[in-house]
Amino acid sequence: MSSDQTRSAILAAAERLYAERGFGDVTLRDIVAEANVNLAAVNYHFGSKDELIAELFVTRSIQTNRERLNELKAAEDKGGGRAAIEDIIRALVGPPLRGCLGPDREGSTAARFMIRASIESVPPIRRIKNREVDHLRKFAAAMRRAMPGRDDTELYWGLHFALAMAHHTIREKERLIRLSDGKCDLDDVAGIIDRVVAVSVVALTGGEVASKSPARPAVAHGRLTRQDL
Amino acid sequence: MSSDQTRSAILAAAERLYAERGFGDVTLRDIVAEANVNLAAVNYHFGSKDELIAELFVTRSIQTNRERLNELKAAEDKGGGRAAIEDIIRALVGPPLRGCLGPDREGSTAARFMIRASIESVPPIRRIKNREVDHLRKFAAAMRRAMPGRDDTELYWGLHFALAMAHHTIREKERLIRLSDGKCDLDDVAGIIDRVVAVSVVALTGGEVASKSPARPAVAHGRLTRQDL
């Protein structure tokens, strides 16, 4: 078995086990058993258990961040360098929501792993998350360009609340289903994204934009377009 | 030393250590050393480490939940049995935000403990949080009374987003400060509550209420009154 095969087997097995059991009670011995490799292989290939977890998480994070930046770039290109605020928020919350929610992702190991990482916060993951600020600054900058004149503070709060709604929906998915007795459809990812974006936008614009929308929530049916706002 | 003294000493020491170091690397030996009691005392008085953590968390949770219900009751009494939606949201997010944020709470062990419990999610705490749904149902019911005719689904999403903003602000407090370079004042708890309430209300009412507010966020200065909406 080549070196890369072992590495990949460990990564795959670890992600699978972490996804279904959580970080708390998965040991290196569990992982190597699942991967059918020797115990020492983890330390040989990754240095330590924490570095293995870190590599798993950064891989998925980079993926999400790349999608985010791609969407942001596309939105800015579309607007001639200045993206619409709702498109910026959409680029921010869309990728993680699509990555973690949705019926097709139900069986996705990657999705469940990221949900775990979002719920249980282990040291190696926390360290990586702390570096996320630099990534978010790019979105803050885009928002500043989209809303010149708007106070920076308001902008940060809007960004913060948008992430709050997205992440909390991922984290507390099960609870919301239970609380709403299944009425909230967590499989309708597009609808959820629309909701988060709509609320974030009124939070940022102070409501004057939303005033044009009907009393019935604009996201009730179908996808929210810019015309709806 | 009487039995209760030992119990209390353990509880206090544990909360202090968990608050400052997190659940991950505080052992029973650390706790008993801090409390100046024997190692076996924890198992004698609490049964197990997990039950100690659970008791710490339920104590604080009950406290928050009681405050919430008190505020809800007061709001309903004020409105003759039917509370205004913004007062319901305020009763929901006010207590945890006041409990965990604010300059005076900076040194509060209880506050820092609850923040830890919100960030790191250990099994005994997760188990308790899962029971929180019943508590939230009371707020869903109050909201239903406040907004008759409104689709239940919208109501749950509004409740969910309100909690999202409150909890995420508690969880990611430090990151928001760093991201905003200190521009977001996390010590202005009343202002934060106003923000969360304002956004939640427009999320719930679909924006038609917020349309009467100025373009500048209504929460920029002072406390948001119902007239502001």
Added chain:
DNA sequence: GATAGTTTCATACAATTGTTTGAAATGCAA
């Protein structure tokens, strides 16, 4: 096919951890 570098393997290590035990101490009522 010999050699050097890489990877695998079984095993041991060392430290930590929550928990248990049984005796000693303490408190308290009769």
Added chain:
DNA sequence: TTGCATTTCAAACAATTGTATGAAACTATC
């Protein structure tokens, strides 16, 4: 004081865990 129940204590237990080791197996290059 005696006797009984509660509480404390030092010590040991038992199991787990991440990591390190050194030899063996393997791979690729010359």
